[in-house]
Amino acid sequence: DTGVSQNPRHKITKRGQNVTFRCDPISEHNRLYWYRQTLGQGPEFLTYFQNEAQLEKSRLLSDRFSAERPKGSFSTLEIQRTEQGDSAMYLCASSPRYGPDGYTFGSGTRLTVV
C-alpha cells in the first residue's frame, strides 16, 4: 500500500468556480477524514466517514461544501462557488476503526482561489 493519496496536489481556481478533490485512503482503513489547514494554523476538522456513512460534519463545512465516499473507498470533497476564504490546504486522512497508530495523512491539496 502506498499510503493516502490526494489529487490534485495543487489547484488554482477563479472565485465562483466549483472544485473537486479526491482522496484514496489506505485500503484496510474504515475511517476517512477531511481537514482544512490555513497558513500558520493547525488542521481543522471538516468531516469524516466510516465506510460510506458520513458520520459527522463540522460547522466549518458550509452548504457550499459536500463530501462523498461511495462504496466506502475513495472520497471526494467538492466546493461550490469558491470564495477567496476557501484558499487553504485540504488534508485527507484515514484510520482503522480501532487502532493504536493514529491517522495516516495524505500530502494534501493546496487550493488557491484568485
Added chain:
Amino acid sequence: GNSVTQMEGPVTLSEEAFLTINCTYTATGYPSLFWYVQYPGEGLQLLLKATKADDKGSNKGFEATYRKETTSFHLEKGSVQVSDSAVYFCALSDDGGSQGNLIFGKGTKLSVKP
C-alpha cells in the same frame, strides 16, 4: 470544548541543543494525545502518541509523557539535529482514543541551525 494550546514559535536552536515544546490540553474524559510533525513540503506524520495517563510516547529520540495532573504533553528531545527542522503539532483525539476526530494546536515551527 476540548482544545490544545502549544507554545508559540518559531523556536530556533543550535544543533545538539535540548528541545522542549510545551503542549497543554483541555478535555473531558480521557483523550489520547499525539505529536505530529510536518517537514517542509510534506504531509503530516505521526511522531508519537500516548493513550493514557503516565504513558510515555517516544520515537526518533523524541519523547512526551501524558501528564493528567497538569494536563500536559510536552515534547522533548535531548539533542536536536538540522533534520529535525519542521513544524510540530500537538493534538488530542476527541472521543477517548477510538480514533475519532483530532483537535490540533496551532503548531510550533522549529529551526535547527548547524
